[in-house]
Amino acid sequence: MKKGLYLIIVLVAFNCSEIIEVENISNNTISILAPTDTSVLTEANVQFSWNLVEDAERYKLQIATPNFQNTLAIKEDTIITATSFSKSLNSGNYEWRVRAENSDYHTKYATQGFSVLESDAVNISNEDIILLAPANSIIFNTTDTINFSWETILNAENYTIQIATPNFANALEIIENETVNTTSFSISNMDAQGYEWRVKARNLEYETAYTIQSFTVEE
Structure with missing residues (x-):
């Protein structure tokens, strides 16, 4: 009888040791990153993000219009495991x-709370970036200052220029990734190796495809 009782106690103790305690996160606070209160957005595709909460397994996100107190419609009610979410809104x-x-x-x-405004941005997505300099496949010395330039795209607000080595398909390093408001960019002290550079134009809502060319730097 004592042996049986001892066995039951051991089994109960073993089973209790297998119980995993769930961390109480009810007093933790979520910090919202974007969009923040009273933000006015001009892009229909809204990016929502917040900080990670330790010991959380998932996040419940809801979007209402115009607000939760006077709801006309729930635009989103979802469970996700990431700390970001995107949604297109009118x-x-x-x-x-x-x-x-x-x-x-x-x-x-x-x-x-936030607002989405209609954008009057012109669709430039079908425009082509014309690269002016340097010419494709040109060779420079390591002491040269390389001046990049391209033609203006009407209704573009800025341009993204990137430089990669040896190329973008097999990039070992992105040397430059800059957004500029002009149609030129300069760089110097480049290492001796092969490079590709590319430019795209952007406005508030649209962007063009990249145009790519290559160049080489030698000793």
Whole structure:
């Protein structure tokens, strides 16, 4: 009888040791990164993001218009495991909220309001960037200053220029990744090796494809 009782106690103790305690996250706080309160956005594709909550397994995100107190429509009600989410929204006023959850607990919602305005940006996505200099496949010395230039795209607000080695398909390093408001860019003290450079134009809502050319730097 004593032997049987001892066995039961051992089994109960063993089973209790297998119980995994779930961390109480109910007092944790979610920090919203974007969009923040009273933000005015001109892009329909809204990027939502927030900080990671330790011991959370997932996040519940909701989007309402115009707000949760006077809701006309719930535009999104979803569970995700990442700390970011994107959603295309029409122009209007919105409120969004997110909370962290695990199997037993959840935080309070963090809530922010924002507006989406219609953009009058012109669609430039079918425009081609014309690269002027340097000419394709040209060779420079390591002491040269390399001046890049390209033609203006009407209705573009800025340009992204990137330089990679040896090329973008098999890039070992992105040497430059700059956004500029002009149609020129300069760089010097380049290492001796092969490079590709590319430029695209952007405005608030649209962007062109990249145009790519190559050059080489030698000793």
